Amino acid sequence: MSKNVLIVGATRGLGASLRKLYAAKASTQVFATARSNKAPDTNSQSNVSWLQNVDLTKPDVGEKLVSQLPSSTKLATVIITAGYFGLESFDSPDWDKQVQMYTTSAIAPVFVVQKLVKSGFLNEGSKVILVSSESGSITLRHEKEGGGNYGHHASKTALNMVGKLLSLDLKPNGIAVGLVHPGFMRTEMTKGVGFDKFWDDGGAVTPDEAAKSLALFVDEFDISKTGEYWAPRGPGDIGTAEPVLGSNLPTPLQLPW
Known part of the structure; x- marks a missing residue:
């Protein structure tokens, strides 16, 4: 029996790795979103269907997404x-950056999920x-890592x-809903803000590695864990985990709010 998976944000980084990982299974149909009207060339992945112009900063993101799904699809x-x-x-706080971070991280998902359900x-x-x-964990914020990056941290808390x-x-x-910290990754996003200097000491992994551990976690995730917040890869790349939560922490690790 085929399984339908939707990846929102599938053109690069973790999303692209998840798209490739799920598409490698012949029994899985992957619906992948792109923000632009030009999807990446994935001719080798015949079971990938692209949904274009899905922009999480736009109020109509939910309508744009569902209008491109076949009506009989069950995800x-x-x-x-x-x-x-x-x-x-x-x-140097930045108003426009903060608005974009909150919109993308915390506002758009409500409209996407609501439209998919309805x-x-x-x-x-x-x-x-x-x-x-x-x-996004308030508990894990610690003087060890200092302040700053208000929009990034607070939008994840939201x-x-x-x-x-x-x-x-x-x-x-x-319907089960889960929140995950997929891991500190070696992506253009973290490099773009200068975090590549922390990759080695911080235990950063490739998006492909993060995708594999996330997919395994998703396989086991069910309604009994709905509403919970987890780190599928455990505490290894969370610099404040031991100072705040102690040693000998398990993997996967349920994170504190």
Whole structure:
């Protein structure tokens, strides 16, 4: 029996790796979103269908997405991985960057998931995975890593609340909602804000490695864990995990809000 998976933000980074990973399974049909009207060339992946002009900064993102799905589609898994990281400091906060981060991370997912549910694409047994970050944990924020990057951290905290609320709204429908820190990754996004200097010491992994551990976690994730916040790869790349939570932490690691 074929399985339908939707990857929101599938052109690069973790999203692209998830797209390739799921498409490698002949029994899986992957629906992949691109922000532009020109999807990447994936001729070798015949089971990938591109949904174009899906821009998480636009109010009609939900309508644009569902209008391109075949009406009879039932999605087993939705992974919303699209993100934006605008570097800031206390001395130079940036209004526009913060608005874009909050919109992409915490506002758009509500409209995407709501449209998918109301249009009948998600039903009992479906899973929604929202890619958050350990940076959204208030408990894990520690003087070791200092302040700054207000929009990035706080938009992930807002996403965590959005995921929790969605889990409460969708539990009666049998739809499970999870929040994940996929790992510190060697991507253009982290390089673009200068975090490549921390890759080696911080245990950063490739998007392909992060995709594999995330997919394994998703396979095991079900309604019994709905509304929870997890690090599938464990504490290894979370610099404040041991100072805040102690040693000998498990993998996967449930993260504190």
